[in-house]
Amino acid sequence: MNFKKSLYCLWIYIFISLIFFSCQKVEKKQFEDSYISAIDSLIESTTVKPFNGVVLMVKDGKQIYSKTQGFANREKKIPLTPENQFVIGSISKQITAVMILQEYEKGSINLNEPIRTYFPNVKQKWADSVTVHHLLTHTHGIRNLNEPLAFPLGSKFEYSQLGFKLLANILENVKKQSFEEISTTFFKTIGLKHTAYPSIENKKMITAGYTETESGNIIYEENTFQNYVAAGSFISTAQDLVKWNTLLHNGKLLKNETFKLMTKQYETRKHPIFGSIEYGYGLTFQKNEQDIQIGALGFAPGFVSSNFYFPQTKTSLIILENTAYKLPNFKKTFYHHTELLKTVKNNNQPN
Template sequence: MIKKQFMMLIAIGLIAMSLSCGQEPSSISVSDTKAHKIDSLVGLYADYDGFNGSVLVAHEGTVVFKKGYGLANRSWEIPNTPETKFQIASLSKPFTATLIMQLVAESKLDLHEPISTYLPDFDNQYAEFITTHHLLTHSAGLSRDFNNTSQSNRPKDIIRDIAAMPMDFQPGDKFEYSNAGYDILGYLVETVTGLTYEEALQERIFDPAGMESSGYFRNRPIIKNMASGYYKGFGDYFNIELSNKSTAYASGGLYATVEDLFLFNQSLHDGTLLSEEQLKVMFDKQIPDSGYGGYYGYGWELLEKPIGNMGKLIETVGHSGAIDGFCSLYTYIPSSDTTIIFLNNTRRAFLNSMTTAIAGILYDEPYDFPKMPLAKFLTETIDQNGIEAGISFFKMNRDNTDYYLSEQELIVAGYRYLEEGQARIAANVFELSIDAFPDKDNPYDSYAEALMALGRNQEAIENYKKSLELNPNNRNAVEMLKKLEKL
């Protein structure tokens, strides 16, 4: 893998040399060079299991790169493409906020009126104090999520459950991210327009923007070109539990393609969806977001993000999203009309790292290639050459700066062997995790489980006790020690 990374860097250098030596612009343009660098970068992340999805990059208003990586459906080996549809999770929030701002522009909603004005059936004692502004800025005092008692996807049932929630703080006191608040906004849209949330999206955003590959996700209908969502174990992928995710509603219930999200971006900025004045209000820094070190506007995260690896920062507008089997990241840089969109059909991916590097490419700043996951190549070595070769590989490379070492990835790698009935190999991997992370409780807990599988119960007891010493709240260790004491 190091050789492959080195060869990619050579290829990029050769293209740059050809340009400096008088290569005709019509043959290889600057945008072609940037596209090649982006492809090389994202391709490495995909090779290292750090990305499985689609990307679109536009610079100065023009698309310079778009491509899919990995598989949309692993059972049928269908590849991801720019036309693949993904659940976008909380990246749905800017769409909900856009609907709200359209209604404000039409004088059908007032940002600072209490929501009881529009939702008289919202049975909560704070309804007279919570405003649309509070909901848009995650400052209404509502918890992040709500208890869906009926497991219903009907908006009225969702709102009833949200209304029954206790408040976490007084409306307006601070920022506290809340999916529940954006679900209320979706219900506001329905109440004021007389349309369902889905219909309002179609009529007010998707149709005007020309977004023909986006919609409100429901699990049961067949959606053409829809990616399947996966959990990624270690080198292995597993289907997510199939259930109706439309309960995400207005806080995270949409699906889209990278191409459609770029159309949304263009339609926001050319006046199709909102006036320049309304857009400015949406992008204003409404409230500090201490969790991200930036601000939140109306449905948008307003952050200074790095360009490459030299510490330079630039103002961005965007949003991220994550739901079972999917994650997303949309970043817009107003000063250069740059858009970087990632959609991924596993729960986690290195979307922020790739965005930072791509910004470096676009601005001609130095950037980092991904480091190689040591746990991944450890398991590959074990599978190909045996556990002793794997241990030698690990010890030789644990301090190699070309690799990164993750406690969680080592633990997952060990459990892979444990689940396959290879407890001895699992125990060896967990020993390596203890050696690498001696002050963490999880490696000892996991090693103890492998020792139990090998019948080495006294050693298991010692390791469970060590895990408890490091983390007195490890309930699994407590339960397992009780079980072992009875043997």
């Protein structure tokens, strides 16, 4: 009798458990459907400029959301595909930072040594005090290679494309190769097959970039590559940027101690879109949110991009557009990006 009673209780327990887990699955499915619907609503909204680009979200290796909308070439009416390559703007900086840090791990570069070591012929005295760390954190004060520092070294943050051009030159000095050769080898080694230095040949594969004029016309952008490559002109795809995040945030590119250096809070910047944000080496985050949301926005004429990673759930959100609306109002230019980030961050909590 006791055996039958125990067996009966076991079956009741199993039955209740099945109902409980089934309800959990239904609730999770309803939540995910609602979540995806909210993202779709943002992308397809008719109250703002039409989204023209690619959105990809991957959580712990599983694709959660993918959307491709608009044209790769407006004149020829060629639709975008997930495989299209975009210029990724300042997302390039974290790539350059990793290449510098890999040489640091080898002992080829000292982060706190004056850059005179790498530029013995520079006439300005700042070469005897500015370090690689200053270049990585935008605190060096170099505005022109032939002029003194614009402010006392390390006294403030001033966003600098030139600083990352100097980092590329340091890599060339150390490795005795061109930055194009260095980055090409780097991408091949880590398996990013669709990420590249924008050489003449590689530029043929990039989707066309467009800019909205003050009169509201959309024109082909001819000045996309005005930024230094190391600072803002690498090209990539959404899929490759997900791979990049997976490698970077899972210890495949840097040692743990070095990655902590990269994601350390060094400087605060008054950002035109996010307000007050913190800077590491090529990566940005809200104050003390390195473990919540970390990444970067990117802009190159005709291209608007975002690459953010949510470490707690191993989630990547990539947004790549090839049409820049509402310039110079970057808050409106990056409207889809900031709204999608809010949605993903608010719903992307650990289980």
